[in-house]
Amino acid sequence: MSASVISSAMEQNLSQGSLIRRMFEAGIELRKKYGDDAVCDFSLGNPDLAPPAEAARAMTALAARMSEPGILGYMPNAGFSWAREKLAAWLSSQQKTALEAKHVMLGCGAAGVMNAFFHTVLEPGDEVLTVAPFFGEYRFYVGNHGGTLHPVPCRAEDFGPDVEALAAAVTPRTRAVIINSPNNPSGAVYSEEDIKSLATMLEEASKRIGRIIYLVADEPYRFLAYDGIEVPAALPLYKYSVVISSFAKNYGMAGERVGYIAVNPAMEHADQLMDGLIFSNRVLGFVNPPVVGQYLMADCLGTSTDAALAIYTNRRNKLAAILADAGYEFTLPKGTFYFFPKAPGGDDKAIVERLTNNLVLAVPSSGFGFPGYFRLSFAVEDAVIERSAEGFRKALKG
Numbered sequence: 001m002s003a004s005v006i007s008s009a010m011e012q013n014l015s016q017g018s019l020i021r022r023m024f025e026a027g028i029e030l031r032k033k034y035g036d037d038a039v040c041d042f043s044l045g046n047p048d049l050a051p052p053a054e055a056a057r058a059m060t061a062l063a064a065r066m067s068e069p070g071i072l073g074y075m076p077n078a079g080f081s082w083a084r085e086k087l088a089a090w091l092s093s094q095q096k097t098a099l100e101a102k103h104v105m106l107g108c109g110a111a112g113v114m115n116a117f118f119h120t121v122l123e124p125g126d127e128v129l130t131v132a133p134f135f136g137e138y139r140f141y142v143g144n145h146g147g148t149l150h151p152v153p154c155r156a157e158d159f160g161p162d163v164e165a166l167a168a169a170v171t172p173r174t175r176a177v178i179i180n181s182p183n184n185p186s187g188a189v190y191s192e193e194d195i196k197s198l199a200t201m202l203e204e205a206s207k208r209i210g211r212i213i214y215l216v217a218d219e220p221y222r223f224l225a226y227d228g229i230e231v232p233a234a235l236p237l238y239k240y241s242v243v244i245s246s247f248a249k250n251y252g253m254a255g256e257r258v259g260y261i262a263v264n265p266a267m268e269h270a271d272q273l274m275d276g277l278i279f280s281n282r283v284l285g286f287v288n289p290p291v292v293g294q295y296l297m298a299d300c301l302g303t304s305t306d307a308a309l310a311i312y313t314n315r316r317n318k319l320a321a322i323l324a325d326a327g328y329e330f331t332l333p334k335g336t337f338y339f340f341p342k343a344p345g346g347d348d349k350a351i352v353e354r355l356t357n358n359l360v361l362a363v364p365s366s367g368f369g370f371p372g373y374f375r376l377s378f379a380v381e382d383a384v385i386e387r388s389a390e391g392f393r394k395a396l397k398g
């Protein structure tokens with residue numbers, strides 16, 4: 001018998017670790033050694049903007065109600081019914097689909113909700129496809145519930161989904177395809193044509209293998225699309241689609257953990273799927289979404305994100321100029337707050353090491369299942385971008 005205090009699977013997880021977290025920890029060490037103002041940390045996608053003013057007003061109003069019995073108590077596992085109604089109305093126009101409260105469930109961040117979804121729909125041994133590069137945590141969100149994630153490389157020219165390659169990856173065990181647009185880490189925004197052709201492929205494949213293949217649109221960066229690009233709504237394009245998102249990135253509330261799922265009302269038995277999701281939300285231990293977060297969300301819903309978009313646009317352009325000037329090869333991100341430049345010589349670990357030696361922190365793209373690039377998050381103050389120019393230049397020369 002092993003004397004280990006943890007399982008062998010957990011030992012393996014821990015030994016692989018998260019490259020993003022590792023860079024974050026390297027940043028703490030570098031700051032201790034060289035001082036806060038010397039390090040340019042582009043490793044974490046933690047939005048640095050304040051939440052909208054409505055959040056402060058909601059908080060004040062809620063504080064005044066703290067003597068009400070049960071004010072911070074449990075509520076139905078899917079969230080407050082008034083919060084679901086408000087969310088459904090807001091999402092109906094965004095997703096061009098008539099949604100009611102019964103089609104949406106609130107949960108603990110997009111991450112918590114995605115776990116609830118896979119807990120609800122996966123059989124042991126099921127496969128879930130996604131487009132590489134991808135948000136590395138997907139492996140765990142699927143693996144936690146008996147499935148395995150199968151990344152399929154994106155289209156080489158523009159990081160879009162390679163629908164033919166996805167079709168070739170479908171097996172009788174395929175249960176879902178996760179798409180993430182705007183994409184972390186590539187910054188790509190998928191076109192409506194791409195999602196339509198993916199939908200057509202999934203309809204045919206579902207018929208062929210005799211089971212529903214879900215399309216999971218993970219959209220926490222929907223609000224961050226630049227130059228007037230519109231992020232297409234997935235729900236009207238495919239019957240067995242769900243949208244998962246959160247208020248982490250758009251309202252700067254990542255730590256408050258309010259996420260949601262919307263189920264396409266066009267699918268048969270949408271109510272059964274919702275019952276399963278609500279049960280999963282409960283038994284995975286999330287129980288219900290945070291109380292305070294729902295009040296903040298409800299008051300922030302519909303507030304303009306134009307100010308945030310303007311700030312990120314300005315930062316994107318600043319960092320683009322610095323990277324171009326230093327000689328990096330990259331595509332200007334169409335969405336998100338990430339750059340995904342090519343690693344010189346295709347060695348992502350080497351360039352990240354050289355950048356670290358010059359006090360610039362980035363994440364190697366191996367962590368996103370797509371070696372040969374590195375990710376830079378520009379959810380940082382302008383001053384950090386401005387003082388990074390020399391580090392970027394020296395790292396490339398070195």
Ligand SMILES: Cc1ncc(COP(=O)(O)O)c(C=O)c1O
Nearest residue numbers: 109110111135180184246248259
């Ligand atoms: C693509 C993607 N999906 C999901 C999440 C998780 O979001 P949340 O913090 O709402 O759980 C993130 C967070 O960085 C992300 O980048």
